[in-house]
Amino acid sequence: MNLPEQSSTHSARLAVELVRLRRDYVVRSPVAGSRRRRRQVVRAVDDVTLRIDRGETVGFVGANGAGKSTTIKMMTGILQPTSGAVRVLGRDPVPERRHLAREIGVVFGQRSQLWWDLPLRDSYRILGAMHRLTDRAREQRLERLAAGLDLGGFLDRPVRQLSLGQRMRGEVAAALLHSPELVVLDEPTIGLDMVSKEGLRRFLREDRAERGTTLFLTTHDMGDVERLCNRIVVVNSGTVAYDGALDSFRERLGAPRELVVDLEEPLDVLTLPTAAHTLAVEAGGIRHRIAFSGAELTVPTLLTAIGSQAAVRDLSLSEPAIEDLVRQIYSRGGRL
Amino acid sequence: MPTYWTIAAAAFRQYSTYRLATVAGVFTNSVFGLIRASILFAAITTAGGELSGYTIAQAATYVWLGQALLAPIEAFGTREVSQRVHQGDVAIDLLRPTSFLGLYYAQKLGRAAFLLLGRGVPPLLIGALLTGLALPEDPLSYLLGALSLLLAITVAFLTDMLVNLTAFWLLETRGLTVVYTAVMNLLSGFLIPIVWFPDWLLSIARATPFPSMIQTPIDTLSGRVPPLEALPLLGTQLGWTAVLTAAALLMLHAGVRSVEVQGG
Ligand SMILES: Nc1ncnc2c1ncn2[C@@H]1O[C@H](COP(=O)(O)OP(=O)(O)OP(=O)(O)O)[C@@H](O)[C@H]1O
Ligand SMILES: [Mg+2]
Numbered sequence: 339m340n341l342p343e344q345s346s347t348h349s350a351r352l353a354v355e356l357v358r359l360r361r362d363y364v365v366r367s368p369v370a371g372s373r374r375r376r377r378q379v380v381r382a383v384d385d386v387t388l389r390i391d392r393g394e395t396v397g398f399v400g401a402n403g404a405g406k407s408t409t410i411k412m413m414t415g416i417l418q419p420t421s422g423a424v425r426v427l428g429r430d431p432v433p434e435r436r437h438l439a440r441e442i443g444v445v446f447g448q449r450s451q452l453w454w455d456l457p458l459r460d461s462y463r464i465l466g467a468m469h470r471l472t473d474r475a476r477e478q479r480l481e482r483l484a485a486g487l488d489l490g491g492f493l494d495r496p497v498r499q500l501s502l503g504q505r506m507r508g509e510v511a512a513a514l515l516h517s518p519e520l521v522v523l524d525e526p527t528i529g530l531d532m533v534s535k536e537g538l539r540r541f542l543r544e545d546r547a548e549r550g551t552t553l554f555l556t557t558h559d560m561g562d563v564e565r566l567c568n569r570i571v572v573v574n575s576g577t578v579a580y581d582g583a584l585d586s587f588r589e590r591l592g593a594p595r596e597l598v599v600d601l602e603e604p605l606d607v608l609t610l611p612t613a614a615h616t617l618a619v620e621a622g623g624i625r626h627r628i629a630f631s632g633a634e635l636t637v638p639t640l641l642t643a644i645g646s647q648a649a650v651r652d653l654s655l656s657e658p659a660i661e662d663l664v665r666q667i668y669s670r671g672g673r674l
Numbered sequence: 675m676p677t678y679w680t681i682a683a684a685a686f687r688q689y690s691t692y693r694l695a696t697v698a699g700v701f702t703n704s705v706f707g708l709i710r711a712s713i714l715f716a717a718i719t720t721a722g723g724e725l726s727g728y729t730i731a732q733a734a735t736y737v738w739l740g741q742a743l744l745a746p747i748e749a750f751g752t753r754e755v756s757q758r759v760h761q762g763d764v765a766i767d768l769l770r771p772t773s774f775l776g777l778y779y780a781q782k783l784g785r786a787a788f789l790l791l792g793r794g795v796p797p798l799l800i801g802a803l804l805t806g807l808a809l810p811e812d813p814l815s816y817l818l819g820a821l822s823l824l825l826a827i828t829v830a831f832l833t834d835m836l837v838n839l840t841a842f843w844l845l846e847t848r849g850l851t852v853v854y855t856a857v858m859n860l861l862s863g864f865l866i867p868i869v870w871f872p873d874w875l876l877s878i879a880r881a882t883p884f885p886s887m888i889q890t891p892i893d894t895l896s897g898r899v900p901p902l903e904a905l906p907l908l909g910t911q912l913g914w915t916a917v918l919t920a921a922a923l924l925m926l927h928a929g930v931r932s933v934e935v936q937g938g
Contacts, residue, residue, distance in 0.1 A: 415766045418931050434929070451766045457686045468679035468772050616914040 347455050352425070353552040354390040354413060359383055359422035360576075361408050365657060382408040384576035385422075390569075394521070395546065395553040396565035397584075399664060402572035406556040407446075409573070410524050413554075414444055422594045426599050427520055440469060443513035449507065451512050452497045459493045462515055469516035476515070481509040486541040489571060493609040511532035514545060521546075523555040525560055560661045571663055579667050588658060594629040596656045597640060602624070602649040611643055677772060678780035685784030690792070699745060699793040704800045711805055726869050731808040732898055739892045740802030740864050742794035743823070747830045747887055749858060751851045756841035759929075771889040774926055775835070775919070782831045790823075810897025818904050819895030824893040825911035829883050832918035833858070839922065842929030858882040863889030864890075883914040 341493040357548040361383040364568065366375035382406040392398055398406055405436070411417035412424055415431030415438055424431055429438050445451075452461040459480075466476035484490050492500055500508065510526060521542075527535045543566065546553055557563060563570055563584070570587050580587060588595075604623030608616060614630035630640055644650060680839055705710075714733040718725045723937060728736065755778065758764045767774055810816065816897050837854050841847050863883035868889050879885055890907045893899040899907065 411765070414769060416765050416930070435768060436773070437773050439769050446765065447767055449763055451769075453684060453688065455691055460684055460687070464680055464684050467677045468770055470677065565837050623752060 339668070348447045351392060352389055352426060353394065354388065354554065355423070355425040356386050356388040356409070357423040359388075359412060359424060360420045360604040361405075361412060361417065362420045365457040376385070383412070383419075386576065387571070388494050388571060388578065388579055388581065390552060390554065391552050392552050395567045396555070396567055397567035397570045398554060398556045398573065399558075399560075399563060399570065400579075401664075401668070404654045406573060407524055408553075408576075410444075410522055410556065414438070440516065441518055442520045443516065443520060444516035444522045445513045445524065445526050446508050446530040447523075448498070448612055450509060452505070452508055454498050455496055456498055457494045458500065461497065461508070461512060465515050466511055471516060477519065479515055479607070482513075484513060485513050486544060487539060489647065495625045502529045503531060506530055507534065507538060510542075517549060518551065520552045520554065523553070523557075526555060526556055527557060527559050535559070535561065539624070542566055561665075572667055574668055588663065589632055593597060595632045595658060597628045597630065597637065598623055598656075599626050599628070599650050600642060600652040608644055608647055611640065614640055644674045677799045678776055681772075681777060681780040681823075682739065682784035682787070684758065685781040686788045687784075689785050689788040696792045701709045703741050703744060703797040705795060707737055707797050707801055711737045711739075711801070720729050726867070727898075728867060729808075732896065733807040735808045735894055735896045736807055736867060736898075738798050738807060739803070739895055740888060741801070742790070743826070743888055743891060744864070745789040746823075746827055746873060746893045747791035748786075748834065749830070749855070749862070749864060749888075750844065751834055751837065751855050751858075753838070753847075753851065755835065756802055756837035756847045756851075759838075759841035760845070763840060775922055778835065779828075779831060782827070786827045809885060810895070810898060810900075812897060814901040815894065815897040815904075819891065819906065822891040822894040822904065824910060825908060825915060829914050829918065830887045832922055833883055833887075835922050836925065837919065839925040839929055842925070842932065858884050860889070861885065862887045863892070883918060886911040886914050 347425075353596065357669070360381070363380040363382055365378045365380055367378060369376045382403075386405070386409060387416065398409070400406055408417065412419050413426050413431060415426075415433075415435035420433050426438060427441050429441075431438055450464075452458065453464065460474065462480050466480075471479070484493060489507060489509060489511060492504050492508075497505060497508065506526065506529065510523075512585035513521065513523075527538060539562065541639050542553065545551065549615060553566065555566065568584055569582065570576060570580065570584050600621075601624055604621075604628075606619065608626055610628065610630075614628055617627040617629050619626055622664070626644075628640070628644075641650070641653075712736055714728075714737060715730055718728060718730055718733055723729065735797075755764075758767065767777065770777060798807075817891075833854075837847065837850055844850070846884060861878070861879040861882055862869070863885050868876055868885055871879060886907075890904075890911055894901075894904040894907065
C-alpha cells in the first residue's frame with residue numbers, strides 16, 4: 339500500500355491506527371431436515387476507526403460479543419481483517435506478526451502463555467531466550483516484575499499448581515518481560531480478587547509511568563478503566579459508540595453524580611437548583627441524598643444553595659460507575 | 675539458535691518430570707518387544723534360519739531398535755497442535771516471536787531426546803540381555819545411524835504436523851490420526867521389515883515418507899545396510915524433510931490466514 343508521505347510520518351507517531359476496520363465470520367449452522375448447512379455471515383467488527391497515540395492508556399469496553407477480542411486479534415496479527423486497514427507501531431500486523439511480537443506484550447485472560455509443567459521461573463527463562471534478552475537483562479527485569487507483581491512466593495512452583503490469581507500475575511509478567519512498547523490486555527483481571535486486582539493495577543500504573551508504554555485493555559471491570567485509563571472507547575455491535583477522555587465521558591453523559599450531606603439540624607425539604615433533585619431523606623431529616631448533573635452544576639454552587647438553608651456537618655461525593663454510563667449509551671441506541 | 679536450544683532443553687526437562695509414564699512406557703515397550711521377537715524368531719526358524727536376509731540375530735536387532743524408536747518417533751501420533759488450533763490456544767503460539775514450526779520442532783527434539791534416553795534405551799538394553807543384538811562392524815554405521823535417527827525424528831515430526839495442521843480446516847482430526855497411525859505402523863517397516871512386503875506393497879511404501887521414519891534408521895544403525903549403501907537412504911530422508919517442510923509451511927501460511935482463531 340502506498341501511503342502519502344505526511345500520513346506515514348503521522349502513523350509513526352501513532353501506536354495503533356485502525357481505519358474502517360471490519361471483520362466478518364462465516365458460520366455454517368445445520369438446518370433441520372437437510373444435510374446442507376446454512377451459511378451465515380456474522381459481522382463481529384463493523385467499521386471501527388481508532389487512532390491511539392504512543393503513551394496513551396485506552397480502556398476498550400462493551401457488552402459480551404461487542405467485538406473487542408476480535409479487534410485485538412486483528413491488532414496482533416493473528417486474524418486477517420475482512421476490510422479496512424490496521425497499523426500497530428507502524429507495522430502491518432498480519433505479514434509482520436513475528437516482528438510485532440517482539441514489540442508488543444499480550445495477555446489473553448483466558449489463555450496461558452506459560453509452561454504448565456515447569457516451575458514458573460522456567461517460563462521466563464524460555465521467554466527471555468525467545469526475546470533475545472541477555473541473562474542479566476532478563477534477571478533484572480524479572481526482579482522488578484517479581485517485586486511489583488508479588489511473584490516471589492511461587493516462582494519456583496510448577497505453573498499447574500498456581501491459583502488463578504497467581505497465574506494471572508505470572509501471565510502479566512510474561513507479557514511485560516521484554517519491556518514491550520505496547521501492552522494489550524484482553525480481560526487481565528478476570529477471576530482476580532479485589533486485593534490481586536488492586537496489586538495488578540498498581541503495578542501496571544507504575545510500569546507505565548516508568549517506561550511510557552501504551553496500554554490497551556478490554557475489561558468488564560470498570561474499576562480497571564477508572565484506575566488505569568485516561569481514554570475510554572465504548573464498542574457496541576462492532577462499532578465505536580463513544581471515544582474520548584474518561585472525565586468528559588462522564589460529563590458528556592450528564593451523568594448524575596451523587597452528593598450526600600449530613601445537616602447540623604434536621605430539615606424535611608431542601609430547595610435545590612433545577613439540575614439537582616433529592617433522592618432520599620434519611621435519619622429523620624439529617625442525611626440528604628442528592629443527585630445532580632455534573633455538566634450543568636458544580637459542587638460549590640450546589641453547596642452554596644444548601645448552605646443558605648442549613649448548616650452542613652459532613653458531606654461525601656460519589657462518582658457514577660462507568661458501567662451504568664455504558665448501559666446508558668446502549669439504551670440510547672449506541673449513540674451519545 | 676540459543677532460543678531453540680532453550681526451548682528444547684525445557685521440553686526435555688518437562689518430559690523428565692513424568693516419571694511414572696516413563697516406567698510404564700519402558701515396561702510395555704519391553705513386553706511388546708519380547709512378543710514381537712518371538713513371533714519373528716518362529717517365522718525365521720520355520721523358514722530355515724533366514725528370511726529375506728534376516729537371521730535370528732538381525733531380527734532381534736530389528737525388533738529392539740524398532741521398540742526403542744517407537745517413543746521418540748511418537749509413532750502413535752500427537753494431538754497437541756490440533757487441539758490448540760481447535761481451542762484457539764494456537765493464538766498464543768502465533769504471538770511468540772519465534773517461528774511456529776521452529777518452536778514445535780525444538781520442543782519435539784527436546785522431547786525426543788528424553789524419550790530416546792528414558793524410554794528407548796532401556797528396552798534396547800533389556801533386549802541385548804534377553805535375545806542379544808547384532809552390532810555393526812563399521813564404526814561409520816554408528817555415525818550415519820545417529821544422523822539417520824535425527825532425520826527419522828524430523829520426518830515423523832513433519833508428517834505428524836501435517837496431520838495436525840488439518841485442524842485449521844477440519845473440526846475433527848481424530849479419524850485422520852487413527853488412519854495415519856495405522857498406515858504409518860505398516861508402511862514404516864515397524865511391524866515387519868518392508869523387504870518382506872509383496873512387491874506391490876513395497877513400491878507403495880517406498881513412494882511414501884514412512885520407511886524414512888523407522889526402516890531406514892534401523893537398517894543404518896544396525897549395519898544391516900552398510901554405510902555406503904545407507905547414504906542414498908539418508909538422501910531420501912533429506913528429500914522428504916525438504917518436501918514435508920515446504921508442505922507444512924504452506925499449510926501453516928494458508929491456515930493462519932484462513933483460520934478464525936477460536937474463543938474470545
Ligand atoms: N471464531 C468465530 N466464529 C464465528 N463467530 C465468532 C467467532 N469469534 C467471535 N465470533 C462472534 O463475533 C462477535 C464478537 O466476538 P468477540 O469475541 O470479539 O466479542 P467480545 O467483545 O470480545 O466479547 P466478550 O466480552 O464476551 O469477550 C460475537 O457475536 C461472536 O459470537
Ligand atoms: Mg472477548
